[in-house]
Structure formats: structure tokens, C-alpha cells
Amino acid sequence: MARIPGTEVQRLKDEIAAQRLVEAAGVELRKTGKDFAGRCPFHDDATASLIVTPAKNLWHCSGCQCGGGPIDWVIKLKGVSFRQAVELLKNDSALAAESLSSGEPVKRTSVRVLAPPVTLDADDRALLVQVVDYYHQTLKQSPEALA
Secondary structure (H helix, E strand, O other): OOOOOOOHHHHHHHOOOOHHHHOOOOOOOEEEEOOOEEOOOOOOOOOOOOOEOOOEEEEEEOOOOOOHHHHHHHHHHHHOHHHHHHHHHHHHHHHHHOOHHHHOOOOOOOOOOOOOOOOOOOHHHHHHHHHHHHHHHHHOHHHHHHO
16 A cells, blocks of 8 residues: 655645634634634543644544544544545545434444454464565565665
8 A cells, every 4th residue: 555645734734724623513613812712522521621722723632631633633633544534534524513413323344354464373484584575566566675
């Protein structure tokens, strides 16, 4: 699986407003100085412990001690991996901001489980041969490595 370029990740962090994602998830934010405060949807929150800082495009909850940027919000909201969150934001940022109150369970993953590249109960010599063969095959499929 190819690595997500850092420029792509940075572009998403710069272009997608964390405040908009939080509001689209159904969190009512109110202005408190330069920041916005609201009730965190990830735990039973009686007070506004979720703080969104638009100047830095970050969010943080002092109640459940989680936070981050737009990608981190999607990871936490949807229960997906970093790669899946990036793909959701690249394809449709509105999709990533669906409300938690939709009634559907949080989606955990849609990635199929792959067989391990090595036999875990093999002896040391057989295991080493399998590892070398795996990396050899992987190398042959990578144009960057072949160059």
C-alpha cells in the first residue's frame, strides 16, 4: 500500500476547517474569546469541555483528553484508520462530518484482513526464507525502490 504523501495530508489539514467538521457532527459551539466551546460527543459531557481553536485549526476535549486536527476528528468520529480518514476527507469532507446521532453504529473498518506474509509457526530457517521472499516480491513491485 502506497504511503500518503505528506503534502496531501498537509493540504487536508490546511483546507478543511475543524470547526466546520465539529459543527457538522451536531456539536453546538459558542464563542469563548478566540476559541469556540461545545459539549464533547465522545463522552457524557455535562459542561462544554470541547474547545475548537480556529486560528490553529485544532480541537481538544479536556474531559476525555483527546484532540487534534480535522483528520483526527474523523478518526475519532467514524472509528476509522488514519488512511481511511484521509480518503474520506479527500473524497467528500461532508461525508466525514456526519452526525453521531444518525442512529447507525460507528463504523470500525472496511479493510479486509490480509493473510500474514510469513508462517508464524515455522522454524527459524524457513521463516527467514519467507521474509526474504516477501521483501524480494515487494521490492519488485515498487518503482521507487527499483530506481
